[in-house]
Amino acid sequence: MTDDEAQAEPEMWVADVVEDGPEKGAVISREKVKARDLTQDYVGKFIGCRDKELDVNYGAKIRKIQHFEDGDVPGVSVWFTHSALPDGRPARDDRSHVPFDFEFEIVEMMTW
Template sequence: MSTESQPDVATMQRIQGRDLSPANVGQYMIRAKNGYHQPGEILDIVPIRADRGGAWLLTVKWVATPVDAAQISQAKVAFDGPAALIEAPLVRAVPGTAAAQLELGEIPEDQAVVEETGAVVSDWIKLVQSGPYVDGMTETTTVRARDLTPRHVGKVFGNGDESGLTYFIKVLNFRAIEDGPKPGVQLWLRHSQIETRPAYDNEWHVPFDREFKFVELTPFKG
């Protein structure tokens, strides 16, 4: 993999959380998210006194990446945990991820590139298709029902009918049901139109461990 997809190691300083201090306000830290090294400016840093092992609470202004908007959020950094500071707020693809493949224009022919973060797994494969996406990639993200969030509303996942035809279902809304005789997740869904029937809406009640494969298409830039 070309080093063009990596941050310049000369500009990155790896430290332990205990080495952070309020003097680091105004500097940039970096994290790996959705296939990119995402820098963020440290706006504030205060100790979490209730944490027995010692930790900092950082307020960070993260810069935008090709897949995530700029945002301000808080991050907890344990004293015995790692942290990375960087001199320049440059967004770079994480080597070995689909983002790096897209950046370099290289697509693996024999295997998908896999990113895993907690319960979410994203598989990227090559896509060649008619219509608006002439050449590109499709990302299939596996999410358990218990891990659904409001950002999944409006997303689509694949489903197969009795004939073996695969089509898309859009999530209109959902609600987690923790108590009662049938705990799980209630979903309000819209099934896409296929040749044998029109589109229609219905509801599903699924267990918390039910997995959905959400699909997003990304065309290559011409």
């Protein structure tokens, strides 16, 4: 297996889930994707995020992706919604504009 093939394979692992819900564990898959490679197929998927203050990982759902090839700041804009956090902070909308080579972590989770 080449390095490119290994990088294309999503990582998977089992983890405990934050204690606020009925779920106790999850199988998590993580795929690293360069911004330039984001397509409309990624809309509805989750970006992996971390809140250092609470020491929790969470997902932000991708709502829109737009590539900007020209202009003063070429790159990719991604609109997403951060999940609500266990300390009571509600879900919130956000947008990031990043260079084409910025790497996102796309996270999928199956809980039990």
